[in-house]
Amino acid sequence: xxxxDGRMGEEPLVFALGTSQPFGVQVAAExxxxxxxxxxxxxxxxxxxxxxxxCVRGRAVYVLHALHGExxxxxxxxLCELLFFVATVRDAGAAQVTAVLxxxxxxxxxxxxxxxxxxxxxxVAQLLEAAGVDCVxxxxxxxxxxxxxxxxxxxxxxxxxxxxxxxxxxxxxDRPLTVVAPDSGGTRRAELFRQTxxxxxTEEPGTALxxxxxxxxxxxxxxxVGDVEGxxxxxxDDMISTGATLRQAAAACRAHGAATVHxxxxxxxxxxxxxxxxxxxxxxxxxxxxxxxxxxxxSLRAKVGIVPLEPLFARAISALFTQAESPVLxx
Numbered sequence: 001x002x003x004x005d006g007r008m009g010e011e012p013l014v015f016a017l018g019t020s021q022p023f024g025v026q027v028a029a030e031x032x033x034x035x036x037x038x039x040x041x042x043x044x045x046x047x048x049x050x051x052x053x054x055c056v057r058g059r060a061v062y063v064l065h066a067l068h069g070e071x072x073x074x075x076x077x078x079l080c081e082l083l084f085f086v087a088t089v090r091d092a093g094a095a096q097v098t099a100v101l102x103x104x105x106x107x108x109x110x111x112x113x114x115x116x117x118x119x120x121x122x123x124v125a126q127l128l129e130a131a132g133v134d135c136v137x138x139x140x141x142x143x144x145x146x147x148x149x150x151x152x153x154x155x156x157x158x159x160x161x162x163x164x165x166x167x168x169x170x171x172x173x174d175r176p177l178t179v180v181a182p183d184s185g186g187t188r189r190a191e192l193f194r195q196t197x198x199x200x201x202t203e204e205p206g207t208a209l210x211x212x213x214x215x216x217x218x219x220x221x222x223x224x225v226g227d228v229e230g231x232x233x234x235x236x237d238d239m240i241s242t243g244a245t246l247r248q249a250a251a252a253c254r255a256h257g258a259a260t261v262h263x264x265x266x267x268x269x270x271x272x273x274x275x276x277x278x279x280x281x282x283x284x285x286x287x288x289x290x291x292x293x294x295x296x297x298x299s300l301r302a303k304v305g306i307v308p309l310e311p312l313f314a315r316a317i318s319a320l321f322t323q324a325e326s327p328v329l330x331x
Contacts, residue, residue, distance in 0.1 A: 030314030057093030090132035243279030250282035
């Protein structure tokens, strides 16, 4: 039940679906809870059933699921599982349901780039709202404004930049530092990361931008604007999939005399093992979060560091549950 002060009368219930369960176990542990149990059955027909194995009536329910495709579970499989489970706990009397999404599918398809294009970000929002979601909590979406505008229900946007910046600090040396946006769409993301670093080091970091043009699946460009010669470079992006954008940016920095090239990326999708090899080979170090279950090719592991985000999500869930003011939840 909800108390007069607007808070839930009992502790929250945290569920995690599919391969997000190890992440969910750690988030629940950070909250001092045990992950709530559920049944998941897949039938010979390919259909599935999910149901909570505890009473959810009158409770605040948080359903954690990273909506990325992986072997054995497509994006659409995961999205359907989430929708059906949200609807199930809503039918079972849950007071509030929050979808906790370390990775939000279709966040990049937020506008029409060709005639009659879909705006799939908005369609995903409509599906979640129709299933009964009260709030969507997502991490480092591709376009924050499009994310907020797509939903009519409450949204909470989490950012990994502070956690990633803290993990990067031990890798920095005495050279001047430049933070690089790998394309024009990432300039704000890179600037926020630069500001976060500036609060933690003595010398103000510089900025640079790599021009990128996309024609279908091909990435072209590579002209660098800014000073990287003899400097330590940090390329900042929200995701790495095939690695084409990161490879182009890293190569441009090397060509312009960068002494050390690191990259900091929130979502390590690694769409194909071989595709990411050229990008990572250009780097001295790549830091990614564990928003997506790490699928790092063996040949890349020496250069890749995994930064855990379970404490960030636990703090966000706690702040949302208690309606406490928190820097984790932006307004």
